[in-house]
Amino acid sequence: MDKPRQRRSAGPRSFDRDQAIETAMRLFRRYGYQGVSISDLTSAIGIAPPSLYAAFGSKAGLYREALDLYAGLPGALDGMEGAVTLEQALKGLLDAAIRAVTAEERGCMISTGLVEAADEQQELAHELGKRRRALRDRIANALSRWLDRSEAEGLALYLSAVQQGMSVQARDGATAEELSRIADETVAGIIARRIPSASQSCLPPA
Structure with missing residues (x-):
C-alpha cells in the first residue's frame, strides 16, 4: 500500500505505457541506444525522469x-x-527484410543494435547477440524444409549477414530498389549453386 503512494507522489504515471514504449522504440530504432538520452525519452514521451524510472x-x-x-x-x-520452393522462401525473406529496413525509421533495431558497446552496455549487447542468434535459428528452421540441418544453418548465417548489410545500407540512404537488386543477386547466386534440388517443391509431410 505504501509503495504505490510513494510512486504517485514522486511523479504520477499519467501516460499511456504502451504508447511510451512505441515512442521509445521509434527513437531507439532511428538513433540507436547510445544516441538516445533520458532527456530525449522523457521529452518525447511527455513525462518526468522519475516517472520513467518508476515505470x-x-x-x-x-x-x-x-x-x-x-520483435513483434x-x-x-x-x-x-x-513459400513452396526454396527460391520463393529466399526471395520472400529478403523482400520482407527490405520493407522492414526501409520503413520510416530505417534499419533494423536487432540486426545492427549495439554491435559496438561501451563496458557498461555489455549486458545489453550480449542480449542483442542472443536475439540475433535466435533469429538465425528460426531462419534455419524454415530452410530445413528444403535443406539438411547443417546446410540450412550455414545458409541462415549467410542470409543474416546479407540482412545486416542491407540494414546498414538503408541507414546510409539506400533505396528499396537498390536493395532489391542486392536481394536478387543473392537469391540467384544461392539457387545457381543448388540446382536442381533447390527448385523442387517442398513435399507435404507423410
Whole structure:
C-alpha cells in the first residue's frame, strides 16, 4: 500500500505505457541506444525522469521493452510464409527484410543494435547477440524444409549477414530498389549453386 503512494507522489504515471514504449522504440530504432538520452525519452514521451524510472527501472529496461515490441512487428521471417520452393522462401525473406529496413525509421533495431558497446552496455549487447542468434535459428528452421540441418544453418548465417548489410545500407540512404537488386543477386547466386534440388517443391509431410 505504501509503495504505490510513494510512486504517485514522486511523479504520477499519467501516460499511456504502451504508447511510451512505441515512442521509445521509434527513437531507439532511428538513433540507436547510445544516441538516445533520458532527456530525449522523457521529452518525447511527455513525462518526468522519475516517472520513467518508476515505470521501466532504467533506460536499459525501457530499451528491452522496446526491443520486445519491435520483435513483434512484421519482419523478414513473415516473408517466408507460404513459400513452396526454396527460391520463393529466399526471395520472400529478403523482400520482407527490405520493407522492414526501409520503413520510416530505417534499419533494423536487432540486426545492427549495439554491435559496438561501451563496458557498461555489455549486458545489453550480449542480449542483442542472443536475439540475433535466435533469429538465425528460426531462419534455419524454415530452410530445413528444403535443406539438411547443417546446410540450412550455414545458409541462415549467410542470409543474416546479407540482412545486416542491407540494414546498414538503408541507414546510409539506400533505396528499396537498390536493395532489391542486392536481394536478387543473392537469391540467384544461392539457387545457381543448388540446382536442381533447390527448385523442387517442398513435399507435404507423410
